[in-house]
Amino acid sequence: MDLNNAIAGRRSVRDYTSQGVDEKVIENLIDSAVHAPSAVNEQPWTFTVVRDQSVLDRLSQDAKSHMLSTTSAGGHSDHFASLLSDPNFHIFYRAPVLILISASAQGLWSVEDCALAAENLMLAAYAVGLGSYWIGFAQSFLNTSAGKSMLGLPAAWAPVAPIIVGHPKVSPPSVQRKDPVIRWVG
Ligand SMILES: Cc1cc2nc3c(=O)[nH]c(=O)nc-3n(C[C@H](O)[C@H](O)[C@H](O)COP(=O)(O)O)c2cc1C
Numbered sequence: 001m002d003l004n005n006a007i008a009g010r011r012s013v014r015d016y017t018s019q020g021v022d023e024k025v026i027e028n029l030i031d032s033a034v035h036a037p038s039a040v041n042e043q044p045w046t047f048t049v050v051r052d053q054s055v056l057d058r059l060s061q062d063a064k065s066h067m068l069s070t071t072s073a074g075g076h077s078d079h080f081a082s083l084l085s086d087p088n089f090h091i092f093y094r095a096p097v098l099i100l101i102s103a104s105a106q107g108l109w110s111v112e113d114c115a116l117a118a119e120n121l122m123l124a125a126y127a128v129g130l131g132s133y134w135i136g137f138a139q140s141f142l143n144t145s146a147g148k149s150m151l152g153l154p155a156a157w158a159p160v161a162p163i164i165v166g167h168p169k170v171s172p173p174s175v176q177r178k179d180p181v182i183r184w185v186g
Pocket of ligand 1: 010011012013134135136137138175
């Protein structure tokens with residue numbers, strides 16, 4: 001696929017079929033992720049692949065409770081609170097796979113490195129017809145000791161990008177972009 005088509009066409013997919021994703025395909029996505037640039041070529045990323053739906057169900061439940069008890073009122077929070085209080089809302093949209101990118105080293109730029117790997121992974125997923133989506137709602141719970149222990153992550157790892165992947169049921173419409181703010185100096 002042409003790179004510009006992939007960049008323009010990728011969407012956050014919130015509706016998946018129950019079809020799983022082949023292990024080889026997941027490995028290829030991770031291979032695309034590790035081609036991202038990283039500061040001092042540190043490559044501080046690790047990948048935790050979760051396909052057990054009972055683990056994803058528990059993670060969704062605990063992440064919702066954690067978000068509700070830690071997010072303060074105001075801004076987007078009222079909308080978030082009603083979403084997170086809904087017992088039918090599953091933060092992973094029942095996608096078949098979660099690929100969690102965590103920083104294994106506390107480098108100055110390890111979060112940026114992992115985010116770049118995440119974008120590569122999402123573009124690579126789109127290029128092979130898969131949907132993906134960064135689940136911000138999972139992040140703060142995954143960074144607690146309870147969240148890390150649920151996935152068996154070492155305490156020193158810092159979860160950065162929880163990305164779900166699966167076969168999309170529908171192609172989401174494109175999302176309006178704001179005009180970029182550009183300042184030319186010189
Ligand atoms: C860091 C990050 C966290 C996100 N977390 C969520 C989330 O928890 N729930 C959600 O519905 N969308 C989440 N999104 C998806 C954004 O809503 C989406 O990227 C944005 O609306 C633009 O749509 P597009 O990805 O289809 O271009 C997240 C995106 C990013 C980059």
